[in-house]
Amino acid sequence: MASAVVGDDVFGEDPTVAELQDRVAQMLGKQAGLFVTSGTQSNLCALLSHCARGDEYIAGADAHTFKYEGGGAAVLGGIAQQPVATEADGSLKLDEIVLAVKPDDPHFAQTRLLCCENTFAGQPQTAASLAERVDLAHELDLVTHLDGARLWNASIALGEPLKDLAEGFDSVSVCLSKGLGAPLGSVLVGERSFIERAHRWRKMLGGGLRQAGIAAAAGIYALDHNIERLAVDHRHANRLANGLNDLTGVTASVATNMVFATFDGLNDSLFTEEMLKRDVAVRMANGVSRLVTHIDVSEDEIDHALSVFAETLGMLHG
């Protein structure tokens, strides 16, 4: 980052940003890319570029874009949001998508876009599964966006190239700051004309940065060094889930780098306080905790956390 060659990216003159954008676009098999500050800004730029005021987009009821981004598409774009149930594997059912599409009638918003998410809650979806949704969307005259914040994890877990997982989507957003370990940044990719529209929206959203190459350099480093090693995070998550399943009253499930653990008969705040007293911070709601492994978590730390889980549960149940 300290030695990055920079320029004014508001004028498109930062060579490091340009390199990052081109590389990610190429990896995902798209014409062009746009470096943005966050995954939320990336998805919002995409939705605003695909949909106009009075249009509607379909997404999973538990999808990040729908549930965890402040309703930005509705607030800032006048875009209606139509959720459909998210299946356990993160996919959306084909017949639910068909039912959600509105007829051409002034009663309704105009359905314009289908948004998918991969991985969803750590669940990787295969290129074959995604292709069914994309093909259906295109038959229905919808454009498609993939929120691929953690698409790298899906690619490593499934052994399927990123390009295959991005195939057919009109736009894809990937995060550099999650599993890849960069301090910030996401990249939105798609056709050149789409990226030109997204570039304008990024400016309006306050995301036009000047010497952004400092941040882009971290992204390039992440592409070079931190993709293959995601397999280590997946191994650590498995180790954590297996260790938790060995404890009484705990049921853990795992996919890629996320563990969802259910703890029987515990008070959320009492448990998290007792864990914190032993220097392990966990969040829990209704007895369920989401535990995520990443580049800064070592195998020793997984084992340490497991011993603290065991000790705390023993104390509370004992």
Ligand SMILES: *Cc1c(COP(=O)(O)O)cnc(C)c1O
């Ligand atoms: C984290 C995440 C985002 C948003 O990324 P931020 O950089 O936190 O804004 C979007 N979608 C998914 C699936 C994510 O996991």
